[in-house]
Amino acid sequence: MDTNKFNMTKEEYKEYVDKKSENSPILKNVLLAFLVGGIICIIGQVVTNCLIAKNIDEKTAKTFSTVFLIFLGAFLTSFNLYSKLGKYAGAGSVVPITGFSNSIVAPAIEYKAEGYILGLGSNMFKIAGPVLVYGIFCSFIYGVIYYVITMIR
Amino acid sequence: MKIGKQTLKLENTPKLLETSSSVGPKEADGPLGNYFDIKVNDIFFGEKTFEKAETKFLTTAINNLLQKVSLQNDKIDYIFSGDLLNQCIASAYSVRDLEIPFFGLYGACSTYVEGMILASILVNSGMGEKIIYSASSHFCSSERQFRMPLEHGNQRPPSAQYTVTGAGCGLITTSKIEKKAPFITYVTPGKIVDLGINDMANMGAAMAPAAVMTILTHLEDTGRKPEYYDAIITGDLGNEGSEILIDLCKKNGVDISKVHTDCGKEIFDTINDRDVNSGGSGCGCIASVFSGYFYQKMKEQKINKVLLVATGALMSPISINQGESIPSIAHAVAIENEVN
Incomplete structure (x- = not known):
């Protein structure tokens, strides 16, 4: 390839582009992520506390709170509001369980056009799939370590 | 020929x-x-x-x-x-x-x-x-x-x-048709250029070198200077790609900054619109902007000599996931109101 017009190697070009490109506003992104992520967690905590105050046992209250947040994520996604939130919040709206819900509902809406089985059914876990695979794999490893530690004790 | x-x-x-x-x-x-x-x-x-x-x-x-x-x-x-x-x-x-x-x-x-x-x-x-x-x-x-x-x-x-x-x-x-319209005088098909960029969120940087190659080759082949053209229009390099294009051309002793414009920069308000980031892209970008805006400007004779350069990033999500970089291409065509 006649790249001598540029007088630069691929490495040099990469460096040049890195210098040239505008960086993401990290401080702003981190602060917004912290705020939005925190608010979502507070909502979850408020729901849990309200239920405990109504004499529901802690375990049930936590489960209900999780279900509520999953619903909230799905609900906002279906009105195309979660993607708008995500644009500003970034990791703040991806990491909490509402983000997990969003990552399943979004492809479900998108791929419905190809039918319920080959479209929706087979693409629903396109984004969440890897999270599940490695999440379950990690919990298996964790389980083994936990088992070994309790045996030694 | x-x-x-x-x-x-x-x-x-x-x-x-x-x-x-x-x-x-x-x-x-x-x-x-x-x-x-x-x-x-x-x-x-x-x-x-x-x-x-x-x-x-x-x-x-x-x-x-x-x-x-x-x-x-x-x-x-x-x-x-x-x-x-x-x-x-x-x-x-x-x-x-x-x-x-x-x-x-x-x-x-x-x-x-x-x-x-x-x-x-x-x-x-x-x-x-x-x-x-x-x-x-x-x-x-x-x-x-x-x-x-x-x-x-x-x-x-x-x-x-x-x-x-x-x-x-x-x-x-064919030019035999009576109606007044711009002529296609030269075409410069591009070669694939790949300087190793593999970030799909930075297409401007991936495609800019291809545009540089095609524009410089076109100018060399035709013996024209950038000022010959009223506008050198690229397709969708966006803000960042355009900067790189002008910069790299300058390094080769060719200054296109006065005549260069980019459809991706023109079609959206890249300063106030948060969503568009660096500008527009896609086949439809140069297609709608040239067919709509620039062609009309040519008909009104506001601009008479145009070098239209469309850039393309020829990867797919599969090749990127397999670790390939982005091969890019740029094709140029000279469109002029008068033929001498």
Whole structure:
């Protein structure tokens, strides 16, 4: 390839582009992520506390709170509001369980056009799939370590 | 006739008789909104899926073109068309009912000029008299093919671009036709250039070197200076890619900063619109902006000599996931109101 017009190697070009490109506003992104992520967690905590105050046992209250947040994520996604939130919040709206819900509902809406089985059914876990695979794999490893530690004790 | 390294001089100077464009709501609201032929308020264009909507954008633009020149489709010799979807379905379904001999093209965002070049060469050689070329893209169908589902909440870096929803097409005819229209004088098909960029959110940087190569080669082959042209128009380098293009050209002793403009920068308000980041992209970007805005400026003789350079990034999500970098291409065509 006649790249001598540029007088630069691929490495040099990469460096040049890195210098040239505008960086993401990290401080702003981190602060917004912290705020939005925190608010979502507070909502979850408020729901849990309200239920405990109504004499529901802690375990049930936590489960209900999780279900509520999953619903909230799905609900906002279906009105195309979660993607708008995500644009500003970034990791703040991806990491909490509402983000997990969003990552399943979004492809479900998108791929419905190809039918319920080959479209929706087979693409629903396109984004969440890897999270599940490695999440379950990690919990298996964790389980083994936990088992070994309790045996030694 | 081939001149220099890779430029063709079209001695019979085919005419770009007419163009036609269609765009979606965001493009219609943009700074060039008034110049497009067909503006559609509905991103679905009344269809059930985004792919069908894109097809309709393209069909509408082609039909509008036929209407503008008052020709029936059986008077058209060939049609060249391409888009970004797998297997170029927007083009195939658009042309399905037209009954015009069809060549499907894939040149990513360079497709519009690729089609224009092929149509011009055929007309120049006398193999056809009336040939249509066209290209389209749709924000939603591209997002789903190349990136994430639309409703997924994620962030884009400032270098990312926003795919244009729209289509554009034009009719190339022999210069014998009386009607006043710009001529195609030179075409410079590009070579693939790959300087190792593998970030799909930074297409401008990936494609800029290809544009540099093609523009410099064109100027060398034709012996022209950048100032010869009233405008050197690139397709969708965006803010960042444009800066790199001008910078790299300068390093080679060619200053195009006074005449350069980029369709991706023009179509959206990149300063105030947070969503578009570095500018527009996609086949439909140069297709709608040139067919709509610049062609009209040429007809009004506000600009008379144009070098139109469409850049394309020829990767797929599969090749990127397999660790490949982005091979890029740029095709150039010289369009002029006067032939000497």
